[in-house]
Amino acid sequence: MLPARLPIPLPPARHELATSYVSRLATVHGLGFAELWAQLSAPEHPATTRRRVLPETLAALTGRPRAQLAGALPELRDPAPNWALFRHEPQPGCPLCDARHPGGPVIRLLPHHRYVCQRHRHWIGPPDITAGATPLAALPEILRAQHRHLRLLRRHGWAAIYDAVLTGFLLCAHLWTPPIDPDIDACFRWDERLDVLIADPLADFTASRLFAVVYPEAVALAGVLAPASWRHLAHGEHHQRQRFLAEIGRRLGGPPYRPAATSDAVEHWMSWDAPRPSITPPRTYLDTRARCCNRVFTPGKANQARHDRSAFWFVRQPDGGNVILHHRHVRPVLIRPWSPPMANTQGAIWASTTLDPAPQADLAECAT
């Protein structure tokens, strides 16, 4: 039998999952998670085993106003938040922020634009295998990129910037994959940052840190990939395209960008994607929640297997761009609704660089 109010005060963390908070409450009070969750939740519908936390019960048990709980826990908000603003996968946040919250791991549902803890100068990154602390003191440009990302968000709106930053990651990953263009200064910066963040590939590798390596340039490119005026130039007349390519080159720290003759990710984006609207997240947390709503979220075996596979290949061939291209975080812009269907990820990566007019014809058919 539970007491009317739990004796140890334990505030929720910002953007924390309800199951994560209940798990920490159970731990600090020496209770079982299943027992406490059963008391604090009820089935979503009579015909389902999925359970939803009861806000009034949680408020009574913790002694915290419902509004305060809802401010921290997105699942308690009424009306429900716009789930498209959040990543669909829960993840740990900044380890130094989490250290203030006892009771075990703090699992959060972060908004798409949150890559860096500005307070502690730590990389959070996209959902991935937990990397442990990734301090950014030696790489202040990554911290500045988060500030710039937030400014772009305010100026252009979340949907345009969601697409543009992911596309920035995708283009950087292509450019960082051999053969490297020696005119692109950013490639040398990426190698230098890689040496700082993954000094020992056996011990330090996570795909998340590779995203940190290219994040400043991904955000810099987003500034030209998002605005309608630049997108118009990207698929405009020859002189307009040249102006766009000059800006891409400038943001990568080099001369005007020169697309490769047969396949090029930048030129592919200019021809295929720039004329079309920004994509929206293909999945939201509501899709993930169906799998993990009655238990504390932990990374699945498939995630661990993907990480082990990437680490295996990265140790043998440290090709950071290739790891990013295969990571699920860029998948929404690697495979867009109008992309030609491919049998596997390798095919989709090829398709995202092709300048072949034949898939263009397929695209036209899709559009009709």
Ligand SMILES: [Zn+2]
């Ligand atoms: Zn922090």
